Every structure is written in structure tokens, then in C-alpha cells.
Amino acid sequence: MRSIWNGAISFGLVSIPIKLVNATENHSVSFRQIHEADGGRIRYRKVCELEEKEVTNAEIGKAYEDADGSMIPITDEDLASLPLPTAKTIEIVAFVPSSEIDPLQMDAAYYLSPNGVPAAKPYTLLREALKRSDKVAIAKFALRGRERLGMLRVVDDVVAMHGLLWPDEIRAPEGVAPQADVTVREAELDLADALMDTLGEVDIESLHDDYREAVEAMIAAKVEGGVTAETQAPAERAGGKVIDLMAALENSVRAAKEARGEEEVAEVTPIKGRAAPKPSGTKKSTGQAARKTAAKKAATKSTAKTAKKAASKSTTKSASKSTSKTASKSASPAESKPAAKKAASRRRSSA
Numbered sequence: 001m002r003s004i005w006n007g008a009i010s011f012g013l014v015s016i017p018i019k020l021v022n023a024t025e026n027h028s029v030s031f032r033q034i035h036e037a038d039g040g041r042i043r044y045r046k047v048c049e050l051e052e053k054e055v056t057n058a059e060i061g062k063a064y065e066d067a068d069g070s071m072i073p074i075t076d077e078d079l080a081s082l083p084l085p086t087a088k089t090i091e092i093v094a095f096v097p098s099s100e101i102d103p104l105q106m107d108a109a110y111y112l113s114p115n116g117v118p119a120a121k122p123y124t125l126l127r128e129a130l131k132r133s134d135k136v137a138i139a140k141f142a143l144r145g146r147e148r149l150g151m152l153r154v155v156d157d158v159v160a161m162h163g164l165l166w167p168d169e170i171r172a173p174e175g176v177a178p179q180a181d182v183t184v185r186e187a188e189l190d191l192a193d194a195l196m197d198t199l200g201e202v203d204i205e206s207l208h209d210d211y212r213e214a215v216e217a218m219i220a221a222k223v224e225g226g227v228t229a230e231t232q233a234p235a236e237r238a239g240g241k242v243i244d245l246m247a248a249l250e251n252s253v254r255a256a257k258e259a260r261g262e263e264e265v266a267e268v269t270p271i272k273g274r275a276a277p278k279p280s281g282t283k284k285s286t287g288q289a290a291r292k293t294a295a296k297k298a299a300t301k302s303t304a305k306t307a308k309k310a311a312s313k314s315t316t317k318s319a320s321k322s323t324s325k326t327a328s329k330s331a332s333p334a335e336s337k338p339a340a341k342k343a344a345s346r347r348r349s350s351a
Contacts, residue, residue: 005143006115007088009152011126017119018090020143023109023160029215079145090141090150090161098136101151104170107163112152123159130154138164191250198256 003019033042045054063071085091090112114123130137130153137152139161149164 001111003113004110007090007141009112009123009126009139010089010091011122012092014122014125016122016126017115018123019113019115020161021111021113023111027209027212029212029219084142084147086140086142086147088142090139090152092137092139092152094138095133095135096138097134098153101136101164102170105149105164105167106151107148107165110161110163111155112159112161126152127154127157127159130159188246191246191253195253195256198253 001021003021005020007018007020009016009018034040035042046057046060047054062074062076064074065071112123114120126137139150139152141148141150141161143163149166151162151164152159153162154160
């Protein structure tokens with residue numbers, strides 16, 4: 001990899017010659033401006049506004065614009081004469097726990113490579129010291145015409161440096177947080193936790209730039225003279241006010257589960273005042289079957305009782321009728337004898 005800066009790390013009285021190499025690269029697709037009528041490139045030319053003519057780079061210098069708009073020329077000699085001990089040195093000023101560094105301060109990243117064989121030993125010494133201390137080094141260095149702050153840490157077997165913004169370059173988040181008082185319920189937090197657990201961890205290496213790939217495919221299709229590659233439009237996301245936060249969280253958990261090929265949705269403590277969800281599956285059907293069986297047994301028992309009562313009544317009634325008829329039959333001859341005697345007595349009196 002090509003170095004962008006050569007210098008040395010100042011570690012107390014130890015000096016370590018190093019080369020600075022970019023640790024990142026930009027893969028974004030870049031475009032050029034053209035004249036739409038004929039496709040001609042749009043060029044920007046450096047023109048002096050006083051003489052109204054184009055000038056070369058050799059004729060261009062630096063200047064500071066004052067508050068009244070006047071220009072104060074600054075030459076390379078003026079800058080070179082300034083006392084800048086970090087002009088060619090990465091000066092380590094402290095060692096601190098990495099937790100003390102605000103991620104908001106982190107800027108560009110670089111690899112530090114030992115420059116030459118003699119630099120290997122002190123370079124390795126610094127690397128191993130950083131590993132054992134579990135700390136990072138805070139340093140000052142100069143790059144591209146300005147002094148910067150840096151943080152040195154170990155990445156694999158290499159000492160890496162992150163450029164840091166100066167503390168006064170970090171803006172306070174005034175007026176950024178919601179101004180209204182908002183109360184978050186425990187049930188909402190439970191659903192948010194469930195969503196976080198469902199999404200889980202991710203392999204950073206598996207993530208890629210979908211938009212860049214779509215642009216590259218479109219360009220390739222145009223180069224081949226074909227129709228531009230069709231891409232699936234992203235699903236529309238609801239904007240503005242969230243009407244039902246709980247429903248949105250529940251749907252998010254369900255969608256995340258489906259995306260991972262999981263069936264069950266994480267259990268969430270139901271909100272007070274709402275009925276708990278009904279059990280599903282075998283438990284429900286078993287409960288219903290049990291209730292139906294119990295109902296059938298009760299109906300059978302009731303029918304048996306009713307039949308028994310009816311049979312008892314019928315038997316009693318039949319016995320009563322039979323007794324009445326028998327009594328009637330046995331009473332008839334006894335009742336007819338006095339009547340015959342009375343009739344015979346009347347006939348004798350008449351004679």
C-alpha cells in the first residue's frame with residue numbers, strides 16, 4: 001500500500017520511523033457533469049476575477065479572508081517558519097482507557113507501518129505494550145497543513161491510528177432531543193427488547209451496499225446497449241406520527257422472526273387491562289373436547305333421571321287404576337244383594 005506521510009512516532013525518548021497508510025477506501029460510484037444537449041464534459045477553470053483570465057497552478061497561492069473581505073496573503077515560507085514539533089512526528093502525550101474516547105471524535109483511520117528494518121524492534125515494543133496495558137495512546141501529529149489529534153490502538157498485529165476531532169469541534173446536542181415529555185411503558189420496552197433479541201447479532205462482513213450494486217448494474221446494462229437493469233423498489237415506510245407503537249413493535253418482531261425462518265413469536269408480558277391471549281394448538285382443542293365430554297355426561301345423567309321419574313309415575317298410576325277396578329268388581333255382588341231383598345219385600349206387601 002502506498003504511504004501518504006513519512007515520519008516517526010515519539011514514545012518518550014524512543015523514536016520509531018513509520019509510514020502512514022490509509023486504512024479505508026471509498027467504493028462509491030463517482031459521476032461527471034455533462035452538457036445534456038451533446039454530452040460534452042463540464043470543466044471548471046481557475047480564472048482570476050480581476051484580470052478575467054485563466055491562471056495555472058504555479059500562479060496560485062494562499063490567502064486568509066478577513067472579516068471585511070480583504071485578502072491577507074500567506075506563503076509556504078510563513079507556514080514553514082511556525083514552531084510545529086509534530087510536523088514530522090506523531091507525538092504520544094498520554095495513555096488512557098479506550099472507554100474515555102467519545103466515538104463522536106473519531107475521524108479517518110490509518111495504519112502505521114515500520115519504516116525500515118531498525119524500526120521493527122521499537123515498533124513491536126510499542127505494540128505489545130499497548131496490548132498488555134489494554135489502553136490506547138493519545139497523540140498529536142500534523143497532516144495536510146494542520147495539527148491533528150490521534151488515537152493509537154492495536155488491530156491484529158498492526159498499530160493503527162484514528163484521527164480525532166479536537167474537543168471544541170464536537171457540537172453539544174442542544175435542541176436535538178424531544179422537547180415534549182414522553183413516557184415509555186414497560187410493555188413497550190419489553191417489545192423493544194424482544195425485537196432486539198430477534199434481530200440479534202450480525203456478521204458485518206455479510207453487509208454490503210445495495211444501492212452501489214444497483215448503480216453498477218445499471219451502468220453495465222447501459223454500456224452493453226441494453227435496457228437498464230430493473231431493481232425492486234423498496235417497501236414504503238410509514239412516516240410521521242406512529243399511531244400504535246405497540247402494534248408496530250409487534251409487527252417488527254413478527255417480520256424479523258419470519259426473515260430468520262423462525263415460527264414462534266417471542267412472548268411478551270401483556271399490558272395490564274387487556275385480556276391475555278388465548279392458548280392455541282393442542283391445549284385449546286383438548287380443553288374444548290373435555291368440556292364437550294362433560295356436557296354429554298351431564299345430559300345423559302339428566303335424561304336418565306327424567307326417564308326414571310316418568311317410569312315411577314307411570315307405574316304408580318297403573319297400580320292405582322288396577323286397584324280401583326278390582327275394588328269396583330269385588331264390591332258389585334255385595335251391593336246387589338240388599339237391593340234384591342228390598343224388591344222382594346215390596347212385592348209381598350202389595351199382595
